Amino acid sequence: MLNGIGGRSIAEAKANLSYKEALSWMAYAEQNGTLNLGRKIEHGFAMLATMINSVHGGKAKFEDFLPHRGPDTESVEASAQDIFKLLQSVKG
Structure with missing residues (x-):
């Protein structure tokens, strides 16, 4: 389970965590960010690197x-015309 909250498995968490407690953990995570220690450390180093870069005149962003971490989630919708062009290119 996530950082041992409720137990070491989903079955243990279901047995040990009440619905109210699960909601409390969700609210905590939304307010304080990820519970993943590795990501918190990455964000800390990124913030430090951004500040050092800025002090030295750099323009890098956080x-x-x-x-x-993988492909962007932004998706582009294809029009009917785009799909028709794609099918025409495969036809050849």
């Missing part, structure tokens, strides 16, 4: 110092 996000520039965070590790990239």
Whole structure:
């Protein structure tokens, strides 16, 4: 389970955590960010690197110092015309 909250497995968490307690943990996580210690450390180092970069005249943003974790979630919707063009290119 997430950082041992409620137990070491989902079954233990279901047995040990009440609904009210689960809601409390969710509210805590929303207010304080991730409970993952590794990510908190990464964010701390990224903040430090951003401040050092800024002091030395750099233009880097906070996000520039965070590790990239997979593809962007931004999606682009295709129009009917785009799909038709794609099918035409495959036809050949």
